[in-house]
Amino acid sequence: MKLYSVALSKLLLLSVSCLLIGCGGGGAAPAQSAASETSSFGTSSSPTTNTPDPNPDPDPDPDPDPDPSGTEDPQQGDEGSIEGLFRNTFANNFKVGGAVYADQLVGDHPDRAIVESQFNSLGSEYEMKADFIAPEEGVYNFERVDALVQYAEDNNMEIRFHALLWHESTPDYFLEGTPEEIKTRLESYITTVVTRYKGRIKSWDVVNEVVTVDSNASDPYRQSNWQAAVGSNDYIEWAFNAAHAADPDAILFINDYETEFPQKRAQYMQIIQELLDKGVPLGGVGHQFHLNVDIDPQEVLAAIDATDALFEDLVVHVTELDLSVYNDPGTCWHTQENCDADYGPELPDSINNKQARIIKTLFDGFVARPSVEMVHFWGVSDEQSWLNRSPVERSNFPLLFDRNYEPKTWFHAITDPDYVIPPE
Numbered sequence: 216m217k218l219y220s221v222a223l224s225k226l227l228l229l230s231v232s233c234l235l236i237g238c239g240g241g242g243a244a245p246a247q248s249a250a251s252e253t254s255s256f257g258t259s260s261s262p263t264t265n266t267p268d269p270n271p272d273p274d275p276d277p278d279p280d281p282d283p284s285g286t287e288d289p290q291q292g293d294e295g296s297i298e299g300l301f302r303n304t305f306a307n308n309f310k311v312g313g314a315v316y317a318d319q320l321v322g323d324h325p326d327r328a329i330v331e332s333q334f335n336s337l338g339s340e341y342e343m344k345a346d347f348i349a350p351e352e353g354v355y356n357f358e359r360v361d362a363l364v365q366y367a368e369d370n371n372m373e374i375r376f377h378a379l380l381w382h383e384s385t386p387d388y389f390l391e392g393t394p395e396e397i398k399t400r401l402e403s404y405i406t407t408v409v410t411r412y413k414g415r416i417k418s419w420d421v422v423n424e425v426v427t428v429d430s431n432a433s434d435p436y437r438q439s440n441w442q443a444a445v446g447s448n449d450y451i452e453w454a455f456n457a458a459h460a461a462d463p464d465a466i467l468f469i470n471d472y473e474t475e476f477p478q479k480r481a482q483y484m485q486i487i488q489e490l491l492d493k494g495v496p497l498g499g500v501g502h503q504f505h506l507n508v509d510i511d512p513q514e515v516l517a518a519i520d521a522t523d524a525l526f527e528d529l530v531v532h533v534t535e536l537d538l539s540v541y542n543d544p545g546t547c548w549h550t551q552e553n554c555d556a557d558y559g560p561e562l563p564d565s566i567n568n569k570q571a572r573i574i575k576t577l578f579d580g581f582v583a584r585p586s587v588e589m590v591h592f593w594g595v596s597d598e599q600s601w602l603n604r605s606p607v608e609r610s611n612f613p614l615l616f617d618r619n620y621e622p623k624t625w626f627h628a629i630t631d632p633d634y635v636i637p638p639e
């Protein structure tokens with residue numbers, strides 16, 4: 216299937232950018248800065264402001280504006296304060312949060328107010344990836360992750376690490392040499408990173424997207440740069456074993472996308488089963504759930520049921536939830552062609568309400584499934600979502616908060632049991 220043709224050209228470009236402008240010593244270029252020069256993320260003039268502050272404030276203002284909402288929803292009553300509403304609504308069920316860049320958490324960034332008002336868990340869109348943390352052999356950039364972890368602790372939030380091994384964010388040098396040399400280098404990287412945050416980060420995506428892109432393939436494993444360099448899929452268990460050795464108490468996750476589709480889901484389950492049969496210390500299953508407005512939410516919930524039915528001891532995290540308003544044909548993600556037309560800055564209410572209905576069904580379903588221990592959105596507000604630039608540059612509306620950082624219909628639909636979603 217589709218998604219993320221981005222890969223190697225972007226990585227090569229990023230490596231070159233790093234050489235030119237320096238990714239070492241904490242001043243790394245974010246992926247999309249490099250990507251914005253390629254067609255990978257479909258833009259040469261990204262409208263987003265994702266360039267992380269090289270010195271994120273590790274000691275943020277303890278008393279930010281508690282209500283990022285601005286205007287009130289007519290069905291919300293006089294008080295209208297939404298302080299704590301999202302995290303409190305699901306406090307007995309699962310942690311809620313999202314993935315951010317460090318720059319969203321400093322100063323008076325509006326996303327920071329939302330994060331502090333609504334989340335009890337935090338993740339990272341890019342700054343925990345290997346090409347950011349270790350762009351060159353022997354060079355480690357921990358400043359951003361240190362700041363994120365400190366911020367999460369200061370604000371009583373959990374943190375989930377994404378991701379120790381992902382084919383798209385693997386620096387080239389990781390894959391040089393014999394399989395034994397690659398194994399030693401991977402183990403050294405994972406040991407260094409996990410040991411640094413041992414006891415502070417509980418949930419780790421150890422491998423990300425190791426399932427094949429061919430939903431008809433009988434071999435469920437991705438034919439990736441890792442598989443090619445190692446000559447087998449053993450790198451997966453090397454990664455899990457190294458993470459477990461560094462922190463035996465950590466919950467170690469496998470994570471993947473399009474698990475809402477039955478064929479991909481079956482391939483995912485097969486890999487999980489094989490890893491467990493081999494005694495690999497896998498403790499959790501991550502479902503990314505990058506969805507679009509045409510999804511049947513029951514299919515999404517079926518992905519969790521499949522995990523629950525087969526592996527009752529595994530924790531489930533929803534790791535990257537967003538709900539695109541576009542349902543592009545498969546070629547769009549690969550070629551940036553034949554993509555759905557841009558809605559522009561105003562989304563028709565009918566689409567927004569359809570999204571609200573899906574999200575409401577999903578959250579009701581998550582609540583009904585005790586294996587679900589964390590639900591993360593991939594971003595905070597529509598303004599900053601990666602889906603405004605991937606697969607092409609156009610307005611998208613995939614998150615709980617809108618371009619003015621106000622809670623959307625969906626927010627009220629999932630936090631207020633009396634809220635009535637307007638008809639489509």
Ligand code: XIL
Binds near residue numbers: 250472601
């Ligand atoms: C994406 C981020 O959103 C971008 O900002 C970054 O430049 C590239 O990676 N699946 C994943 C995530 O597991 O890591 C990807 O995140 C989105 C798809």
